[in-house]
Amino acid sequence: MTPISTRLVRLLNMVPYFQANPRITKAEAAKDLGVTPKQLEQDLNQLWMCGLPGYYPGDLIDFSFSGDTIEVTFSAGMDRPLKLTSPEATGLLVALRALADIPGVVDPQAARSAIAKIAAAAGAAGSAGQGGTVGAVDEPAPVENRATAAVRTAVHEKRALTIDYYAASRDTLTTRTVDPIRVLLIGGQSYLEAWSREADGVRLFRFDRIVDATVLDEPAAPPEPALQAPPDTSLFDGDPSLPSATLRLAPSVTWMFEYYPMRELQELPDGSCEVEMTYASEEWMTRLVLGFGSAVQVLAPESLAQRVRGAAIGALDAYQAADLA
Known part of the structure; x- marks a missing residue:
């Protein structure tokens, strides 16, 4: 089970954010980053365990706290673009190609664009004598159907959604209004986790059974406990x-x-x-x-x-x- 969320992107952006906003308060930072103060504390605690190889105190990202303000004292290089080695680029390309083929996880066009750029850069680095090359491959992006694109947009923009969903257990097609929470990857299948207004509870919807979807002009509003709870995948465990x-x-x-x-x-x-x-x-x-x-x-x-x-x-x-x- 692999949950897909925006937390990794937020963590990668947090160090440059705090460097650009020195001595910002926790409340202001949480508001800017779109998280709760509790989530901000969890993110900071996570970043404290990240850093350079060796992983001793002097190698890890560090912050200084004065009152309710935050300041970066050691960035571990996260304030500048990273240079990938050829093995690192290969691993990243494999992961991106896998994600691009899974419905609803990423924009296929954006993924293929990133793949081409990374492959070209890694190939250039390899030809300059940094060991091994990763050839750029001109491969078309998979065609994303309308329903999948609509669901992905609703999750990204946090908007409500109507879906026509095929329930295999009852062999019926029903229309439901849902408030998206996140996209999950379970056993090679992608699922939309959402608050179902009809069922008044959290449900999982397999992407390949969402026949059609329409993004609504209203914000998604799942109950706060549903947002804070971890994904319930007990059915699959x-x-x-x-x-x-x-x-x-x-x-x-x-x-x-x-x-x-x-x-x-x-x-x-x-x-x-x-x-x-x-x-x-x-x-x-x-x-x-x-x-x-x-x-x-x-x-x-x-x-x-x-x-x-x-x-x-x-x-x-x-x-x-x-x-x-």
């Missing part, structure tokens, strides 16, 4: 102390994702998918799998697969015996 099974789900039962704690392993060409799911006992899991018939197949462990096969054969024998009676 399996208990490591429990056994797990590898299942193959037919397209007709992929709605199981919304009801059971499972992790997608791969999607197959025919629309089916392989997943990993934890369970408390083989007896319970056997009953669950049998209830879906041929739509769910147990791939592992073999002990569970044999138990399901045995139970299915027993049920067929019982039906045949009843027909002969």
Whole structure:
């Protein structure tokens, strides 16, 4: 689970901000940065643990506090542009390319522009003898559909949103008004976490099930407790102390994702998918799998697969015996 937020961008900008505004008060800084005083304190505590290799007190970012004012006493180089080595540039390019292909996380055009600039700069540095080159690749940005672009805009601008959402569990398309909170990346899928006005609670909406979206001309207004609470992804978290099974789900039962704690392993060409799911006992899991018939197949462990096969054969024998009676 990988939450996508603006905190990293804010942290990177905080040192230059405080250098440009020496001895600014905490209240003024929090207002300018668009955070609460409590969040500002958390950000400052985080920055205190960041700095140069060695990570001794003299290597870490430091601040001076006088009364309620803040002043940077050591920036650790965060007040000037960083020079990436070729390995660092390669890692950054890999991350950017991955983000550009995930719906709703970043603007694909902006990501591709950054990729081209970093690759070109790293290639130039490598040719100057700084070790290795990273060639610039002229690759087109993925096409972002209208719904994804609208959701990303609403999250960035903190505006309310209406979405047409396909609920696989009920095979229905509903229109909902939501107040976006953040975008989450869970198990390779991107989700919009938002306050649903219809449900009066926080819900997760998979990007690939948002059929259409419209940004409203009103600010997003999720309740403060929903904003401050960490993302609730308990549905996706399996208990490591429990056994797990590898299942193959037919397209007709992929709605199981919304009801059971499972992790997608791969999607197959025919629309089916392989997943990993934890369970408390083989007896319970056997009953669950049998209830879906041929739509769910147990791939592992073999002990569970044999138990399901045995139970299915027993049920067929019982039906045949009843027909002969």
